Amino acid sequence: MLFSVTALTEQGYPQHLPNREAISTVVGQTEQSLRGKYRxxxxxxxxxxxxxxxxxxxxxxxxHSHPETVTARQQLQRFIDNIEYNFGEQSRGYQxxxxxxxxxxxLAAIIDNIRHYPAHRAAWSDVIGKSDLxxxxxxxx
Numbered sequence: 001m002l003f004s005v006t007a008l009t010e011q012g013y014p015q016h017l018p019n020r021e022a023i024s025t026v027v028g029q030t031e032q033s034l035r036g037k038y039r040x041x042x043x044x045x046x047x048x049x050x051x052x053x054x055x056x057x058x059x060x061x062x063x064h065s066h067p068e069t070v071t072a073r074q075q076l077q078r079f080i081d082n083i084e085y086n087f088g089e090q091s092r093g094y095q096x097x098x099x100x101x102x103x104x105x106x107l108a109a110i111i112d113n114i115r116h117y118p119a120h121r122a123a124w125s126d127v128i129g130k131s132d133l134x135x136x137x138x139x140x141x
Contacts, residue, residue, distance in 0.1 A: 001110045004030040014118045023114050027107055035097070042087055042094075049083050056080070 004027045008018065011026075018026075055061070056076050063069040085091060096102045 001027075001113065003034065004110065005114060008114065013114075014121070017115070017118055020111065020115060023111050024107075027110050027114070031103075031107060038097070045083070045087055049080065049087075052076075053080060 004023075005013070007026050007030060008014075008023065011018065056073065058064075063073060086093065088094065
């Protein structure tokens with residue numbers, strides 16, 4: 001949402017509220033750009049992880065013949081497992097990113113929040129303007 005709002009601000013938002021279609025276009029373009037960047041970063045991470053696994057699990061590596069490295073190798077394996085858990089295809093984040101239902105709901109919520117921001121901002125300004133939040137009477141222990 002932040003990057004979409006930044007792009008819209010360059011077009012005069014929130015003083016000028018674009019129509020839903022214009023907001024939807026900006027949000028869609030922003031989402032596609034971020035998805036591409038995430039995909040590239042994730043692919044690079046998984047490539048680097050495969051290289052790390054090959055190095056760590058190389059049976060000819062010196063560390064396999066030194067018992068004092070067992071703890072370090074276990075910690076590296078936990079690190080590898082954690083990366084696979086968080087970035088593998090079975091990860092919750094990956095599944096959400098590839099869920100059409102989740103994507104549609106998320107984009108609709110972003111578009112609606114952007115469209116309604118000026119009204120929400122005005123409502124909050126009205127509430128804050130009518131309240132003296134500088135007194136201790138609003139704070140109870």
